[in-house]
Amino acid sequence: MTASVRAPRSLVWAGALVFVVAVGLVLLMVVRPSAASPSGSGAAPEESSADVGFARDMSVHHQQAVEMAFLVRDRTDDEDVRRLAYDIINTQANQRGMMLGWLESWGRPKSADRPPMEWMGHPVTPSDGSLMPGMATDTELDRLRAARGRDAEVLFLRLMTVHHRAGADMARAAAGSAGTDEIRNLAGGMARAQESEVSLMADMLEARGARP
Numbered sequence: 376m377t378a379s380v381r382a383p384r385s386l387v388w389a390g391a392l393v394f395v396v397a398v399g400l401v402l403l404m405v406v407r408p409s410a411a412s413p414s415g416s417g418a419a420p421e422e423s424s425a426d427v428g429f430a431r432d433m434s435v436h437h438q439q440a441v442e443m444a445f446l447v448r449d450r451t452d453d454e455d456v457r458r459l460a461y462d463i464i465n466t467q468a469n470q471r472g473m474m475l476g477w478l479e480s481w482g483r484p485k486s487a488d489r490p491p492m493e494w495m496g497h498p499v500t501p502s503d504g505s506l507m508p509g510m511a512t513d514t515e516l517d518r519l520r521a522a523r524g525r526d527a528e529v530l531f532l533r534l535m536t537v538h539h540r541a542g543a544d545m546a547r548a549a550a551g552s553a554g555t556d557e558i559r560n561l562a563g564g565m566a567r568a569q570e571s572e573v574s575l576m577a578d579m580l581e582a583r584g585a586r587p
Contacts, residue, residue: 419481426558427483428494429549430474432507433565434485436542437467437474439510440535446519447531455579456528459572463535470565477557495548509541529585532576536587539569539576 420426444460444467451457478485490498491507499506504513511519511534522530546569549562577587 419483420554422483422487423494424554425494425549425552426555427478427481428489428492429545429553429558429562430478431483431485431487432491432494433542433545433549433562434471434474434478435491435506436510436538436545437471440467440538440542441471443511443516443519443531443534443538446516447527450519450523450527451525453528456531459575459579460531463572466568470561473561492545495545507541508544509538511538525583529580529583532580532583532585533587536573536576536580539573543569543573 441464444463448457448460448464475485490500492499499508501507502512504516505511515530515534519527519530519534543566546562546566550559550566553559553562580587
């Protein structure tokens with residue numbers, strides 16, 4: 376392991392703010408009424424809706440983010456990177472659980488034969504294990520598994536920056552087109568939180584003498 380690179384105090388506060396916002400969002404969604412049907416409607420979202428597509432695709436997107444966070448957590452002793460990984464693991468695992476729960480309550484399968492991103496109007500074809508824009512390839516994940524110390528930190532921060540940018544784009548699309556308040560609120564908060572973390576990770580890369 377390499378020696379820990381201390382980030383400026385402003386980065387620590389930024390990371391704490393992201394975590395507080397994310398936890399508040401999770402608590403807000405938990406105390407909201409059941410999402411068994413769209414707010415103000417008597418029917419669950421259609422299979423082709425943005426609500427169902429976003430919940431399904433973002434659950435997969437989040438799953439990989441959690442996997443990468445676990446990988447870097449075990450490959451560095453750096454407190455700032457491990458704290459960021461912890462925040463991602465907890466926030467995105469909780470959000471994924473909510474989205475999968477909504478799919479179940481809507482009577483929609485958690486996976487489908489539809490191409491990813493079809494609900495956004497531009498379906499994608501997976502490549503080297505990367506199912507959607509921003510997701511790391513199998514080759515990149517293998518590199519992260521093999522890395523240690525600063526190398527693991529930099530690679531993780533770069534991969535997660537790309538991951539978050541694409542996730543924020545998807546979340547903004549859902550916030551603007553979903554039919555349920557539940558998805559609109561979650562997606563809007565998710566986009567803001569991930570944009571904040573992108574800024575935080577840019578500062579963390581700079582502190583390590585690396586570029587995004």
